[in-house]
Amino acid sequence: MMFKELHPSLRNAMYVVLFSFTALVAATFYTIRLTYKNFEPVMDKNYYEIGLNYEKAIENQKELLKQGYLIKTNWDSQTLLPMGESEISVQLEKDGAVTNSAKSMTVYLERNATTKNTAQFQLKPTTNGFAGKIPLLEKGTWNLRLVADIGGKSFEREGKISVK
Secondary structure, rough: OOOOOHHHHHHHHHHHHHHHHHHHHHHHHHHHHHHHHOOOOOOOOHHHHHHOOOOOHHHHHHHHHHEEEEEEOOOOOOEEOOEEEEEEEEEEOOOEEEEEEEEEEEEEEEEEEEEEEEEEEEOOOEOEEEEEEEEOOOOOOEEEEEEEOOOOOOEEEEEEEEEO
């Protein structure tokens, strides 16, 4: 017995303190282990460069909006998308008319505050825009970003989609 010369009530208190300390140390190591096992990196590895280019990106976006650009998709009218592979078609419009002035169209699917499920898809050009199949593999709400390259400038549209 470790505390045999102590009074019984004090002995019990010492065992409680010792047990609490051991439990705290075990919990700390368990937390550290979980942290390393489920570690996710920062949202974007190039965050510094993105920060530097942020003002320019906002200016480009405003400029292209002023020129009358708009991105529309066949998903705009759908409130719930089914799980599995879904066809997306995207049109770039300028002043209400479909235009083919974008070099590329990229789709980003993201979850809030995590990079684990972030996916990027390059759409293929069609006669009146861009199209592609996007695998929707998890239920819930996703952030959808569409990024068009118009003359070297990025034009973005953000929204949310729900997968049932």
